[in-house]
Amino acid sequence: MPVKSLLVSLLAIFWLSAAQAGEAEVRSAQKTIAGQIEAFRAGDHGAAYGYAAPNIKRLFPTVERFMSMVVSGYQPVYRPQSYAFGKVEELSGTSIVQQVLLVGPDGRNYEAVYTLELQPDGTHRITGVSLRASNALST
Numbered sequence: 727m728p729v730k731s732l733l734v735s736l737l738a739i740f741w742l743s744a745a746q747a748g749e750a751e752v753r754s755a756q757k758t759i760a761g762q763i764e765a766f767r768a769g770d771h772g773a774a775y776g777y778a779a780p781n782i783k784r785l786f787p788t789v790e791r792f793m794s795m796v797v798s799g800y801q802p803v804y805r806p807q808s809y810a811f812g813k814v815e816e817l818s819g820t821s822i823v824q825q826v827l828l829v830g831p832d833g834r835n836y837e838a839v840y841t842l843e844l845q846p847d848g849t850h851r852i853t854g855v856s857l858r859a860s861n862a863l864s865t
Contacts, residue, residue, distance in 0.1 A: 752814050755822040755842045755850045759811075762852065766796070766804045779843055779851035800857055802830030803838055812837070820844040827860065835860040 758777050765774035774796075775789045786792035796804050803826075812825035826838040837860040842850040 802836040805831040
């Protein structure tokens with residue numbers, strides 16, 4: 727096999743592996759977000775808290791404090807009528823930013839931007855959520 731063909735083949739394999747790794751990371755992050763939203767919907771506050779990263783747990787050291795913050799400031803995330811994943815950006819091998827489009831309990835559209843970090847145990851945990859009203863179409 728000529729050197730050029732070998733190089734092209736190796737680059738293609740590397741690119742496919744990197745793309746698959748990126749897809750796996752994104753799926754993992756989306757699974758975390760969906761898990762937390764579904765835990766909120768089910769009223770399982772302990773499970774919802776479990777998706778928070780250590781930095782969030784330091785700010786809100788009990789489930790009760792965490793839920794007080796969520797209920798008072800994040801109703802569209804806490805009780806969405808529906809939600810769908812939007813744009814995603816992998817900032818590094820361990821950090822992901824994921825847009826989530828939501829229809830809140832009030833029927834209005836919202837955009838939540840989640841940041842997630844890969845934890846030592848291989849799971850993604852939520853490090854922050856920014857929420858704003860959106861002009862996006864409902865899903």
